[in-house]
Amino acid sequence: MIRLNNIHKSYVTGSNSLHVLKGIDLEIEEGEFVSIMGSSGSGKSTLLNILGILDTHDEGSYYLNGTLIQNMSEKKAARLRNELLGFVFQSFNLISFKNAMENVALPLYYQGVSRKKRNQIALEYLDKVGLREWAEHLPNEMSGGQKQRVAIARSLISKPKIIFADEPTGALDTSTSYEVMDLLKSINEEGITMILVTHEHDIAAMTHKIIRLKDGRIGKIIKNGDLQSFQEQYAKTTTTV
Amino acid sequence: MFDIDKWQEIWSTIKKNKLRTFLTGFAVAWGIFMLMVLLGAGNGLNNGVSSNFENNARNAMWIWSRKTSMPYAGLQSGRRIRFTIDDYESIKKIKKIDKISARYWIGTRTYSFRNEYGDYNTQSCHPDYKDIDKFDITQGRFLNDIDLQYRRKVIVIGEDIRKALFKHVDPIGQILKVGNMPFKVIGVYNEKDPREGTRQGLIPITTAQILYSAGNRIHSLTLTTVDVKKRESERIEKEIRNLLAKNHKFNPDDQRAIGIYNSLKDYIQTMSIFQAIKMFIWLIGIGTLVAGIVGVSNIMLIVVKERTKEIGVRKALGASPGSIVSLVLLESILITAIAGYIGMFLGISVMEGVNFVMEQQTQAQVGASGDQGEFRMFMNPTVDLRIAISAMLLLVTAGALAGYFPAKKAASVKPIEALRDE
Numbered sequence: 231m232i233r234l235n236n237i238h239k240s241y242v243t244g245s246n247s248l249h250v251l252k253g254i255d256l257e258i259e260e261g262e263f264v265s266i267m268g269s270s271g272s273g274k275s276t277l278l279n280i281l282g283i284l285d286t287h288d289e290g291s292y293y294l295n296g297t298l299i300q301n302m303s304e305k306k307a308a309r310l311r312n313e314l315l316g317f318v319f320q321s322f323n324l325i326s327f328k329n330a331m332e333n334v335a336l337p338l339y340y341q342g343v344s345r346k347k348r349n350q351i352a353l354e355y356l357d358k359v360g361l362r363e364w365a366e367h368l369p370n371e372m373s374g375g376q377k378q379r380v381a382i383a384r385s386l387i388s389k390p391k392i393i394f395a396d397e398p399t400g401a402l403d404t405s406t407s408y409e410v411m412d413l414l415k416s417i418n419e420e421g422i423t424m425i426l427v428t429h430e431h432d433i434a435a436m437t438h439k440i441i442r443l444k445d446g447r448i449g450k451i452i453k454n455g456d457l458q459s460f461q462e463q464y465a466k467t468t469t470t471v
Numbered sequence: 472m473f474d475i476d477k478w479q480e481i482w483s484t485i486k487k488n489k490l491r492t493f494l495t496g497f498a499v500a501w502g503i504f505m506l507m508v509l510l511g512a513g514n515g516l517n518n519g520v521s522s523n524f525e526n527n528a529r530n531a532m533w534i535w536s537r538k539t540s541m542p543y544a545g546l547q548s549g550r551r552i553r554f555t556i557d558d559y560e561s562i563k564k565i566k567k568i569d570k571i572s573a574r575y576w577i578g579t580r581t582y583s584f585r586n587e588y589g590d591y592n593t594q595s596c597h598p599d600y601k602d603i604d605k606f607d608i609t610q611g612r613f614l615n616d617i618d619l620q621y622r623r624k625v626i627v628i629g630e631d632i633r634k635a636l637f638k639h640v641d642p643i644g645q646i647l648k649v650g651n652m653p654f655k656v657i658g659v660y661n662e663k664d665p666r667e668g669t670r671q672g673l674i675p676i677t678t679a680q681i682l683y684s685a686g687n688r689i690h691s692l693t694l695t696t697v698d699v700k701k702r703e704s705e706r707i708e709k710e711i712r713n714l715l716a717k718n719h720k721f722n723p724d725d726q727r728a729i730g731i732y733n734s735l736k737d738y739i740q741t742m743s744i745f746q747a748i749k750m751f752i753w754l755i756g757i758g759t760l761v762a763g764i765v766g767v768s769n770i771m772l773i774v775v776k777e778r779t780k781e782i783g784v785r786k787a788l789g790a791s792p793g794s795i796v797s798l799v800l801l802e803s804i805l806i807t808a809i810a811g812y813i814g815m816f817l818g819i820s821v822m823e824g825v826n827f828v829m830e831q832q833t834q835a836q837v838g839a840s841g842d843q844g845e846f847r848m849f850m851n852p853t854v855d856l857r858i859a860i861s862a863m864l865l866l867v868t869a870g871a872l873a874g875y876f877p878a879k880k881a882a883s884v885k886p887i888e889a890l891r892d893e
Contacts, residue, residue, distance in 0.1 A: 284887040312789020323784045340789040
């Protein structure tokens with residue numbers, strides 16, 4: 231599904247050049263649930279952005295679902311994102327003057343689907359995340375957890391192959407984070423590849439594979455065994471506190 | 472491009488920032504409003520002044536005699552020139568002369584009809600005079616060649632005389648006494664320009680020659696040319712001057728021997744001033760408009776900055792650059808077009824209102840004093856619809872221009888940078 235080969239990325243600010251990614255080699259299979267971990271400045275968000283065709287790489291090759299991502303026009307990149315990818319952000323990034331249903335329907339608007347149809351489908355997906363009754367509400371009328379769920383519904387509506395989540399639980403409290411992770415897990419079980427960026431260990435532990443980034447390079451790749459047992463362990467620790 | 476969603480989006484962004492949108496639009500509306508008012512005022516001046524030219528033939532020349540200021544052919548300066556009917560005949564032959572009339576004044580006499588009488592001026596002339604002075608024949612007819620041939624004792628009276636002496640009686644065919652001389656009234660005339668007055672009677676010049684011992688003397692000449700340009704008109708003027716100089720033996724370069732007033736020169740000069748004024752007005756109008764457009768552009772830049780995050784999200788979700796550009800552009804055009812339309816509507820309404828009030832005032836004046844009103848400086852200060860529409864098109868283009876650069880900027884932003892915009 232995803233193949234990175236010797237990816238380099240630098241940010242140029244004024245006369246300085248910051249070499250963020252220093253040669254990344256990575257392979258991710260379809261249906262995997264992967265998390266990318268690392269301290270601040272390790273380049274994890276940069277990596278996610280390159281994977282999500284939100285940014286360009288300087289050196290190396292990136293194959294996404296068999297297509298070489300190279301010198302893409304903005305128009306083509308947009309279409310690819312629309313068809314293949316879904317995004318979930320830390321700060322939700324819902325459009326504030328649109329209600330939940332319209333927010334969820336937005337990717338379909340860029341696919342050219344008619345109004346009636348896409349709103350209908352949006353309602354279905356809101357139902358899937360359990361927020362059907364909140365369809366007419368504006369983002370500022372909803373809690374963090376609800377907003378994130380709306381964002382997740384939005385990321386699903388275009389039936390993507392991969393979902394990228396950049397610190398999806400970063401702005402949520404523990405129990406809500408839990409619910410969100412549950413949701414992501416169930417989505418992954420339906421066959422959608424899930425790539426997560428996080429700096430929280432307990433969240434990362436809920437995924438199949440942890441990729442550790444250190445100073446712009448891949449440090450360790452940890453394969454995670456049992457998700458279930460960790461959940462139980464975690465639940466036990468919270469109740470005791 | 473024009474689907475409902477786009478409009479909905481634009482509408483909701485505008486609603487969110489009512490004050491800001493209003494202030495932006497205001498600058499544009501004001502610009503157009505000023506342009507309309509200025510154009511209307513300019514038109515008003517133009518119309519008013521040129522209407523005064525309509526009261527006399529545009530290409531008329533008025534020639535009168537004075538004293539020589541230069542000695543010539545053995546004759547001293549200070550000699551008074553006296554026109555004769557021969558001058559009339561010889562000038563009549565000059566090419567491109569259209570209508571020509573000599574004039575000879577009789578002076579003030581007492582006009583009487585039945586029990587009414589009053590003192591009025593009498594003037595004698597040729598039939599062509601009607602077309603040179605351009606008055607209206609409201610009843611009957613003007614003098615014709617037969618009147619002149621038979622030296623008939625006929626008279627055309629002015630409207631003031633008719634009102635004063637004939638009141639409700641039809642004057643045509645009646646016998647009017649001028650001094651002791653009976654004349655038959657054949658027509659009544661009226662002047663459009665109230666300054667020119669209608670307190671005189673006009674009789675055939677040939678009649679005056681016999682009755683008032685005019686002989687072959689005439690006091691002045693007046694003529695029109697066929698439709699010619701300024702240079703041609705000046706050439707004719709020179710030809711007339713030379714001819715009269717030859718007939719009366721004065722130096723053709725003597726500017727003071729005779730007087731010639733060429734109304735075409737006057738007209739052209741005045742009109743060119745108005746052309747200049749019109750251009751100036753457009754310049755100011757467009758300048759004001761540009762200020763408004765810059766305002767819109769400024770606001771659109773801010774809008775783009777504000778919505779950077781949103782734009783980033785849209786791009787991440789699959790919005791093409793074109794879609795982003797059209798979002799910004801449409802909003803810009805919408806604001807400009809609506810504001811412009813409001814400004815235009817208000818501007819035109821104000822000018823129509825001024826026009827209406829002015830007409831009322833003129834009517835009131837006519838009603839009160841029976842006078843046609845005064846010299847018009849300002850008339851019909853309205854704006855041609857074509858001008859208004861082309862101004863609107865200008866606006867929409869300007870709106871597009873104003874929004875273009877901010878839009879391009881918006882579209883070119885990388886989504887990842889946009890999303891980083893905390």
